[in-house]
Amino acid sequence: MEKSHFSEILLQKLHQKEFLNENDLEEIVIYQKKGIFSLRSELLLMIYFSVILFTSGIGVIVYNNIDSIGHLAILSANFILMLVCFYFSFKKAKGYANDEVVFENPLYDYLVLTGSLLACIFLGYINFQYQIFDESYAYVSLISALLCFFVAYYFDNRIVLSLAITSLAAFIGISISPKSIFQNEIYSSLQLTYSGLVLGIGLLVWMEHSLKTKIKAHFHFVYATFALHLLGVCIMAGLLSEHWFVFIPILIGFVYFFYKFSYRVLATSLFAFMLLYGYFGVNILIGKFLFYIDFGFFHQLVIMVSPFYVIASIYFFIRLVKQFNAEKNASVQ
């Protein structure tokens, strides 16, 4: 009952239609015979979750024991563990390079992650306990962000990079994670919207710079994903606010940039979400427009016309997606 990788009948049919020659078929048969069942991604994900579980648990323990006698013990245990993580990571690291550098053993990536998470916990904790920066967490976030950026670039670690970006966002006062976006926490005030815009654009500028100078160019996807969602949500919030007209040119610029960019790197997820935010934005504007003009039979007219509007937009999207897919398929990888 072993599961094979390819369907026998489809392979035969492809062969009949002369898309596959004898050599290809033979190669496939040899491969299938090996019965390769790679658990690499699964095991690495397991490690990832174990790290997240462990550090989250430590975080909660530290938080709960803040006023108890054992806090110094916990603090030092945390610190020592962090040092151990970084000691081994530095020992095994190949040193910094602008290109992609990988550990020979992928487990070290997770050691680096553990170290960084513990370091963030440590920083937050000593700030709370000894009030180095008053009550404010902004500076702790900034320091965590700087530390994580250093670690991410030195060890070439994308997971730590995303931690760094979230910390940076926390520094300017917004909690951005998909969770908070869905809970509508992100735009509590217009000022935050503007700072979100600034951060998003800053990330994009840095991404463009690093793509040009080839400083860890493969980080671009993390930056782009982050900036896309941050900017998208901020623009939506802006369009719903009083100063919505300010955001129209920003929306246009946003759509234009990510349209071009997703063609450049051929990233489907960026393209899809660009379309989503763009369409939302346009619909918000249409809604505002309809709200301003109002005449008799108006609502019925809108309802009668709306199917055509939706059909038109579906047609438009199908064409866009088709073009994008054609471009993606034509690219020689």
Next chain:
Amino acid sequence: MQAYNKSELENYFLAEEAKKLFQKKFLSKAQLQIVSAQLAQLKSNSNIFFRIGFFLLGNFLLSSVISAISVILLQLITEQYQIMFFFYAIVAYIGLEVLVRMKFFRHGLDDAFLLSAQISLLIGIGILTEAFLPVLITMLVLGVFFAIRFINTISALLAFIGLVGIFFNVIVEHDVMPKFYLSFVGLLLAIIVYFFVVHLSKNQNYYPYFKTFDTLRVASLLLGYLSMNYLVVRELSESLMNLTITNTSDVPFAIVFYVLTFLIPLLYFFLGIKWKDKLVLYSGLLTLAFGFYSIRHYYYFFPIEYVMVISGILLFGLAYLIIQQLKNKTEGVTFQPDRDSDNSLLLNTQAVLSLANATTPAPTQSNPMEFGGGGFSGGGAGEQF
């Protein structure tokens, strides 16, 4: 019975297989381009984002069409509102057939019409008969019909739910047999469906349905586990049989359920590895996690944070041991990357996942939480890819 032209369907699946071959590097990009250029294609979206996007657009379209028609029609029918849902179902079905004529297949748009047609009809029947059983029977029949005719996996899943629901309903409300047998019936049903589907998938000519079969297999694995899970059994027997469980009494055959709560996931694990079937393996992981949850639901050993730390360490240890075991194997079960493995994709996924996990406190909050630990309900994470 199938709504699609046979050779077009075949071409679609051949192109899909060619894509798979390309991912595993048996075909060059040039060869793949030849394949997709020569095979006339059905309009479909293999990318999940596009498919979901078009699914939403399809729903907009359907609801705007329906509301446009309703504006006129609602003035005519004011009394018989029950008809409305049947009317929706008919509109959706006509739309679906039109889309199929236009060669939409697994595109998103067709999915929207397909699901709306089924769900509106179910609601209509529910309103008309005011009983569960007819709805469930329709669910089963319709689901099978749509799954076969339109090669749709979600319909098959609906049919499966309908089937399970029928048994559940018959036993609970119509007292065909003692309610206590419910969980055994569930297990039996799961086993029957599983092996029936496995039997079907042995026939290579059913290749268009292979995805559907896989989904049904996972569904029946989960059903089999849930009907034997201690938490489910206990909660159901408390609410259906009015059992009160104290410190001294427990559900009948409690020990069986305790043992199976952990034995079945381990069995899935073992079989998943033996059959080299990732779906069975993932079911094992999922059910094992639920097993631990169910025990913790009733027995309080440690506070949650200690559980997290300890389970993190254990999980790490387990994964590490397995990796050490598999490190040097190049055939069979292995830690080596497969031909199609994409390291960059995995790293990006985790990077985005950790965005979802990170509960970074805003400075305005006075919550001295850690940065980036926090709750780990990464539910929203999937949206990113």
